[in-house]
Amino acid sequence: MRPTVFGSPVIPGADGALSAFGSSTIGEVVTAWQVAPDADWVGWLGLGGEPAGKPVVVREPDGALSLFVRDTEDRIATASRPRDGAKWGEWKPLGGTVAEDPVVVVRPDGALALFAVSRDGKLVTTAQAGRDGDWTEWDDLGGDLAGRPAVALRPDGTASVFARNADGEIAVTEQGTAGAGWSPWQGLGGSMSADPAVTTLPDGTIALFAVGNDEQLYVMSHPGQGGQWTGLGGDVAGTPALALGREGRITALVRTEGGALRATEQQVAHAGWSAWSDLGGELAGDPIVVSRANGACTVFGVAEDGDMVVLEQDEPDGQWGSWRELVDSLKA
Structure with a gap:
């Protein structure tokens, strides 16, 4: 089963080719994209928007992309692009005044x-x-x-x-x-240092994750487990990225305080977790994970020098490659 990504800065298109979005150092939303699945990346293209935070994007049922951003006055604005259209529409205000970047779902x-x-x-x-x-x-x-x-x-x-x-x-x-x-x-209890992350399992159970003040990653099934958090260790920080793979098994990817990426995964659905794997990197913020057309995972992040970087699996449940720069520089 391929993971579903809601409100991510990176999203697969209808054909499996990926598009990435970020905030540039000159204060506009920018995008880079693949012309075909697993192809080289093209970009960055400026889209305006005056972002104060990180953009989020969703793919609608007809294949159109809708982009949302918190602007410099903490209001939400949106722009969209039809499935077959090469041009993004004008930014439109949605009103409201918010303190953090939004989450958007279909x-x-x-x-x-x-x-x-x-x-x-x-x-x-x-x-x-x-x-x-x-x-x-x-x-x-x-x-x-x-x-x-x-x-x-x-x-x-x-x-x-x-x-x-x-x-x-x-x-x-x-x-x-x-x-x-x-x-x-x-x-639901807990003493957490960062925002939670969730994924919905095939049976409708919600798997809830958050990093505690003790730098452990914690997980809870909701509803279930009697409302108890289970510590997975990790010495990590920030909000995890979650991939829902074959047979409902979850992979959690989290950065350390030093910016390196670590991963742990379930051996079978609803069961125990592997030892932590060190995947390297020097990330300035939380990772994003998406599934490519073949089901393998790709992780994106912004490095400490402002470059968007990417790390890919060679196949589903396979080995990870090396971090590389995606296209150009962004602000974290």
Whole structure:
């Protein structure tokens, strides 16, 4: 099973070719892309946007790409490109005032939904009124939050949003049915130093990950495990990148305080974890992982010198190559 990437700076197209997005040193959103799967990269092309954070992109059911960015006034703006179009449209404001970069998901009906944390620590959301529809007014879902949320979608269209609160505990709010209201925030425990990451397993269970103040990576199944976090060690920092592979097995990739990438993976679904593997690198921020057309993983990151760098597997579950520069320089 190929991992699904929501709201990532890197995304596969309908043909499997990848596109990457970043914020340039001159203050605009830029993109680089492959003309075919596993081909060389072309770029960077400036797209404007006045980003204050990192752009996020989603692929819609018809193959169009929609790009979102938090601008220099902490407002969300969006631009899109049709599947068969070579030109990006104009940036359009979505309003709102947010403190962190948004998370964007594609609902089963094809409509997009956006989540972010406001300046006063509340979870706020807006969504399209149906596929390609207008955006709704921003809805305040409460909370006393810090950082960027993580959103899990289930096959029935319901969503769960996880975020770190002001005390470092991970909390969750959920929908009981698709399109319905949201539950009160429920604390899940933990003392975490960074934002959570989630992936939805084939059976609908959500695997929730976060790095604790003790530099361990922790994992919890939701619902399940009696609300207990399991420590996986690691001596790591930041938010992990997650890949859901064959038979529902998860690979977690996390950077260390020094910027090197480390990885651990499940031997079988819902079971034990491997020893940590050191994959090198000197990353200035959290990694991103996507699946290529053949199912092998590719990891992207921004190096300490501002270059976007990439690390590839030779085949699914295979060996990792060496870090290399993607195209040019970006700011972290």
